[in-house]
Structure formats: structure tokens, C-alpha cells
Amino acid sequence: MVLAKVVGTVVSSHKSQKIEGIKFLLLEKIDPVTMNGKGDFVVSMDSVGAGVGEIVFYVSGSSARYTSATEGRPSDSAIIAIVDYIEKDGVYTYEKNR
Amino acid sequence: MVLAKVVGTVVSSHKSQKIEGIKFLLLEKIDPVTMNGKGDFVVSMDSVGAGVGEIVFYVSGSSARYTSATEGRPSDSAIIAIVDYIEKDGVYTYEKNR
Amino acid sequence: MVLAKVVGTVVSSHKSQKIEGIKFLLLEKIDPVTMNGKGDFVVSMDSVGAGVGEIVFYVSGSSARYTSATEGRPSDSAIIAIVDYIEKDGVYTYEKNR
Amino acid sequence: MVLAKVVGTVVSSHKSQKIEGIKFLLLEKIDPVTMNGKGDFVVSMDSVGAGVGEIVFYVSGSSARYTSATEGRPSDSAIIAIVDYIEKDGVYTYEKNR
Amino acid sequence: MVLAKVVGTVVSSHKSQKIEGIKFLLLEKIDPVTMNGKGDFVVSMDSVGAGVGEIVFYVSGSSARYTSATEGRPSDSAIIAIVDYIEKDGVYTYEKNR
Numbered sequence: 022m023v024l025a026k027v028v029g030t031v032v033s034s035h036k037s038q039k040i041e042g043i044k045f046l047l048l049e050k051i052d053p054v055t056m057n058g059k060g061d062f063v064v065s066m067d068s069v070g071a072g073v074g075e076i077v078f079y080v081s082g083s084s085a086r087y088t089s090a091t092e093g094r095p096s097d098s099a100i101i102a103i104v105d106y107i108e109k110d111g112v113y114t115y116e117k118n119r
Numbered sequence: 120m121v122l123a124k125v126v127g128t129v130v131s132s133h134k135s136q137k138i139e140g141i142k143f144l145l146l147e148k149i150d151p152v153t154m155n156g157k158g159d160f161v162v163s164m165d166s167v168g169a170g171v172g173e174i175v176f177y178v179s180g181s182s183a184r185y186t187s188a189t190e191g192r193p194s195d196s197a198i199i200a201i202v203d204y205i206e207k208d209g210v211y212t213y214e215k216n217r
Numbered sequence: 218m219v220l221a222k223v224v225g226t227v228v229s230s231h232k233s234q235k236i237e238g239i240k241f242l243l244l245e246k247i248d249p250v251t252m253n254g255k256g257d258f259v260v261s262m263d264s265v266g267a268g269v270g271e272i273v274f275y276v277s278g279s280s281a282r283y284t285s286a287t288e289g290r291p292s293d294s295a296i297i298a299i300v301d302y303i304e305k306d307g308v309y310t311y312e313k314n315r
Numbered sequence: 316m317v318l319a320k321v322v323g324t325v326v327s328s329h330k331s332q333k334i335e336g337i338k339f340l341l342l343e344k345i346d347p348v349t350m351n352g353k354g355d356f357v358v359s360m361d362s363v364g365a366g367v368g369e370i371v372f373y374v375s376g377s378s379a380r381y382t383s384a385t386e387g388r389p390s391d392s393a394i395i396a397i398v399d400y401i402e403k404d405g406v407y408t409y410e411k412n413r
Numbered sequence: 414m415v416l417a418k419v420v421g422t423v424v425s426s427h428k429s430q431k432i433e434g435i436k437f438l439l440l441e442k443i444d445p446v447t448m449n450g451k452g453d454f455v456v457s458m459d460s461v462g463a464g465v466g467e468i469v470f471y472v473s474g475s476s477a478r479y480t481s482a483t484e485g486r487p488s489d490s491a492i493i494a495i496v497d498y499i500e501k502d503g504v505y506t507y508e509k510n511r
Contacts, residue, residue, distance in 0.1 A: 022339070022358040022392055024325070029151075029207035031122070031176065036200035037166050037186050045120070045176075045200075047151060047207060053323075053341060053356050062151050064120040064176050068331050073208070078325065078339075078358050080389045083181045083279075083377045083475075087389035088331050095178045095185035095199050098120060101389050102330035102339075109323035109341060110367075127249075127305035129220070129274065134298035135264050135284050143218070143274075143298075145249060145305060160249050162218040162274050171306075181279045181377075181475075193276045193283035193297050196218060225445075225501035227416070227470065232494035233460050233480050241414070241470075241494075243445060243501060258445050260414040260470050269502070279377075279475045291472045291479035291493050294414055316437070316456040316490055318423070347421075347439060347454050362429050372423065372437075372456050374487045377475045381487035382429050395487050396428035396437075403421035403439060404465070 022078040024104065025050045027071050031064050039094050046071060046100065048079060053107050056115055065098040066091050076104040076115055120176040122202070123148045125169050129162050137192050144169060144198065146177060151205050154213055163196040164189050174202040174213055218274040220300065221246045223267050227260050235290050242267060242296065244275060249303050252311055261294040262287050272300040272311055316372040318398065319344045321365050325358050333388050340365060340394065342373065347401050350409055359392040360385050370398040370409055414470040416496070417442045419463050423456050431486050438463060438492065440471060445499050448507055457490040458483050468496040468507055 025048035033045070044067045049058040056076075065079045068088035077100045085091055085099040107115040123146035131143070142165045147156040154174075163177045166186035175198045183189055183197040205213040221244035229241070240263045245254040252272075261275045264284035273296045281287055281295040303311040319342035327339070338361045343352040350370075359373045362382035371394045379385055379393040401409040417440035425437070436459045441450040448468075457471045460480035469492045477483055477491040499507040 022360075022390075024356070024358060029205065029212075031151075031200075031205050032203045033176075033200035034203050035167060039185065039187075040199055047205065052354075053325075054354075060150075060152075062122070064122060066120075069329060078327075080391045081180075082375075082391050084380060084389045084391045086182060086185070087333065087380070087387070089333075093185070095182045095197065096120075097178045097180050097182045099389065101334055102325075102327035105326045105328050107323065107325050107341065114323075127303065127310075129249075129298075129303050130301045131274075131298035132301050133265060137283065137285075138297055145303065158248075158250075160220070162220060164218075179278075184280060184283070191283070193280045193295065194218075195276045195278050195280045225499065225506075227445075227494075227499050228497045229470075229494035230497050231461060235479065235481075236493055243499065256444075256446075258416070260416060262414075277474075282476060282479070289479070291476045291491065292414075293472045293474050293476045316458075316488075318454070318456060346452075347423075348452075363427060372425075374489045376473075376489050378478060378487045378489045381431065381478070381485070383431075393487065395432055396423075396425035399424045399426050401421065401423050401439065408421075 022080050023050060024053050024078050026058060027073050027075050027077060037095060054109060054114055063098050065100050066096045067100050069100055069103055071100050071103050078102050078104060120178050121148060122151050122176050124156060125171050125173050125175060135193060152207060152212055161196050163198050164194045165198050167198055167201055169198050169201050176200050176202060218276050219246060220249050220274050222254060223269050223271050223273060233291060250305060250310055259294050261296050262292045263296050265296055265299055267296050267299050274298050274300060316374050317344060318347050318372050320352060321367050321369050321371060331389060348403060348408055357392050359394050360390045361394050363394055363397055365394050365397050372396050372398060414472050415442060416445050416470050418450060419465050419467050419469060429487060446501060446506055455490050457492050458488045459492050461492055461495055463492050463495055470494050470496060
């Protein structure tokens with residue numbers, strides 16, 4: 022899975038019937054040490070109610086069809102967790118409620 | 120899913136029987152902040168009637184076989200949505216009817 | 218799918234039984250605007266009778282098992298079309314019989 | 316599979332039900348010659364009881380659902396082995412108990 | 414499939430039960446024109462009895478579970494052929510018995 026920040030929303034009225042009712046979030050991949058954005062973006066289907074500004078991780082590939090929100094749908098990216106904290110080498114590089 | 124602009128068409132008369140009748144669009148990946156093309160191209164199967172100049176997002180991998188147009192076919196990229204707008208950090212970086 | 222030029226052949230006498238009888242072509246990915254090779258190569262299984270010098274597109278991942286030639290075989294790349302022409306922004310960047 | 320070092324932990328209390336009870340480890344990919352980190356990180360599900368500081372290899376894609384810990388779950392990365400040693404061109408570039 | 418040279422071995426005594434008995438080879442991807450290593454490594458499961466120094470190609474993704482050695486196992490890379498020769502634009506860039 023890959024760590025990213027929710028930075029926005031993508032809206033489409035003309036789309037495959039199979040993705041009706043899904044929320045598409047714009048994610049920017051982050052470096053988990055500096056927590057800076059990498060300028061690399063992906064559109065991900067939300068399965069956990071994530072909001073703009075939150076740090077999440079998403080799953081790619083066929084496993085993006087294995088959440089309750091995306092089962093059987095043409096998805097290659099699904100947010101599966103909102104991150105509380107990231108700890109690297111004994112140091113917190115990210116804490117949500119700080 | 121990845122954001123891209125439809126920039127052209129790829130035509131083949133000699134191809135796998137399993138992809139007869141499919142439209143192949145040439146997509147250029149874009150940066151959703153600047154909306155500039157990245158010079159990185161992919162051939163994608165159209166499942167939504169997208170046209171040249173439109174901003175779309177496409178699905179990759181096995182999920183590219185999960186649209187009505189591509190089911191059971193050897194596809195690794197399918198356009199599943201025409202984008203109306205992209206909003207990043209409270210600002211619209213793209214609006215279709217502008 | 219990705220556009221590439223057939224540039225050669227890879228031959229193996231000692232291989233998995235499941236890929237006996239398959240032709241392995243060496244492909245170089247191309248830029249569809251300049252039509253130049255990118256110096257990036259892949260070995261692909263041929264399902265359409267492609268020959269050296271032709272521009273093709275191939276499918277990657279699990280869908281590479283969805284051609285008549287590769288079904289049930291350990292393939293992650295299969296050529297599924299020989300390209301007649303590529304049109305970008307109203308201009309032909311490639312025409313086969315020119 | 317890809318070689319990496321376990322460098323930390325990612326914790327989430329708000330996540331897909333399907334990944335409850337799984338441990339998420341932060342991995343940094345390594346160069347197996349110099350054993351240096353590459354500054355490229357992935358969140359991986361642990362199936363072998365790996366700990367911080369250990370060298371492991373993980374499996375990506377659909378096969379990340381083929382371990383006892385991750386079966387049927389939305390996983391695209393699972394640690395499947397703790398490495399004892401790496402030998403390249405007759406030289407050990409890594410030995411665990413050194 | 415991707416061309417690579419077998420450059421070593423990775424050994425693990427503590428691993429997923431599902432990969433017991435499998436040999437893990439360290440591969441370095443090569444440029445098939447110059448035959449130089451690219452400094453990019455992958456751990457691959459051997460299905461053909463490849464040895465150090467040999468040029469092989471391996472299959473990635475779900476198809477890495479489609480060899481006799483890896484069926485049903487968490488594998489994302491399997492060696493499926495030992496290369497005899499590579500021919501590019503009418504010239505042999507590699508011949509095994511030279």
C-alpha cells in the first residue's frame with residue numbers, strides 16, 4: 022500500500038454505470054519521512070470516509086476491488102485506511118491529532 | 120485511476136479477434152495541478168464515449184476488464200469517466216465547461 | 218496498452234513447458250509523437266503474427282492471458298494489434314503504408 | 316519480489332473492516348549490493364512476524380492475497396520472508412547474524 | 414516479460430509456509446542491446462533450473478503463479494526461460510554458447 026494525502030476531489034457526471042455512487046478523491050503521494058507531497062497524483066475510490074487533508078494509505082491493482090465499496094467495480098485504487106501515526110526508526114514522523 | 124487527456128486515436132485492422140469493435144484512444148497523462156501533459160502516453164479502450172480534448176480518468180490492470188465494453192477482453196486500460204471538474208485544496212484546477 | 222516497435226526476437230530452448238510453441242518478440246517502447254524508440258525493452262508473446270519493424274500495441278498484466286495464443290500461460294505481455302495509423306491532435310504521427 | 320528493510324510501523328484505527336487485526340509495516344526498498352535504503356517506501360502487511368531492522372522481501376499485486384494472513388483481504392503488498400543472507404557473484408552482501 | 418541476468422541467491426529460513434522449497438534467485442535487469450546490468454534488482458522464483466550467470470526472462474504479476482513451481486503460491490516474479498540468444502535488427506546481441 023502507498024501513503025498519500027487527500028488533496029481534493031474529482032467529479033464526473035458521465036461515467037461507467039459500474040462506478041455510480043462512488044466518491045473519487047484526488048491523492049498526492051507523500052514521503053513518509055518528510056511528509057512532503059511528491060507531486061505524483063492518483064484518483065482513488067474512497068471506502069472509509071476519508072476527507073481532504075487526511076493522511077491515508079490506498080491499495081492498488083485487483084485488490085482495489087476487495088473493499089465493501091468497490092467489490093465488482095472497475096477500480097485500481099481504493100483508500101482502505103486513515104492513518105493515525107507513522108513511526109520510523111523510533112520517531113513519529115506523523116501524528117494525526119497534533 | 121489516472122487522469123489523462125484524450126489526444127488522438129490508434130487504428131488497427133490486424134488485431135486479436137477479442138478486441139474487434141473496440142475504440143482505441145491515445146491518452147496523454149496530465150498533471151492535475153497545472154493540467155499540462157506529461158509526455159507519457161497510453162492506449163486505452165473507451166467505455167464511455169470520450170472524445171479528443173476531453174479530460175478523463177482510466178483504470179489499469181485487471182479492472183480494465185470490468186467495464187461493459189471490455190469484459191472478457193485483453194485490456195489493461197479502460198476509460199471509465201469523463202471529468203467535469205477537479206478541485207484541489209479548495210481551488211478548481213479544471214472545469215469542463217469553461 | 219502501450220505502443221512499441223518490434224525490434225527482434227528472443228529464443229529459448231530451455232523454458233517452462235507452458236510456453237512451448239510461443240514466439241517471443243523483443244519490443245522497444247516508442248514515443249507516439251516522435252515515433253522514436255525510448256530505449257526501454259520488453260519481451261512479448263505474439264498473438265497476431267507481428268514482424269520486425271512493425272508498430273504494435275501490447276497488453277500487460279493478467280490480460281496478457283486473454284488472447285487465444287496465451288490463455289492459461291504464464292504471460293505478462295502479449296501483442297494484440299498491429300497498428301495502421303496513429304493520429305494525434307488531427308495529425309498522423311504514423312501511417313503503416315507510407 | 317522486492318528486497319526491503321523494515322523501518323517502522325503505520326497505525327490506523329479507522330480502516331476497512333477487511334484489514335482489521337493486520338500489522339502494517341513501513342518498508343524502505345534497498346539496493347541489495349550496497350544494502351543502502353533507496354528512499355522509496357511501501358506499507359506492507361506482515362505474514363511472517365518481521366520486526367524493525369530486519370531485511371525482508373515482499374510480494375506485490377494479487378499474490379499479496381495468497382498468504383495465510385492476507386487471504387481475501389485488500390492487500391497489494393505482503394512480507395513473505397525474513398532474509399538470512401544475500402549472495403551476489405559469490406560474495407555475501409548481507410548476512411543476518413553478523 | 415523482462416530480460417535479466419541471474420546474479421545471486423537470496424536465502425530465508427523464516428518465511429511463509431506457502432513458499433517452502435522454492436529457490437529464490439537474485440536477478441539484475443539488463444539492457445538487451447548492450448547486455449549491461451541496469452543496477453535494478455528483483456527476487457524471482459525459479460521454475461526452470463536457472464543458474465548464476467545465465468540470461469533469463471521472468472514473468473511478473475499474477476502470471477508468476479502460472480508455472481508448475483509457483484502455482485497457488487504468493488509469487489509476483491517467476492523465471493520461465495533461459496535465453497539462448499537475442500537478435501535485434503538482424504544482429505545477435507547475445508548468444509549463450511559464445
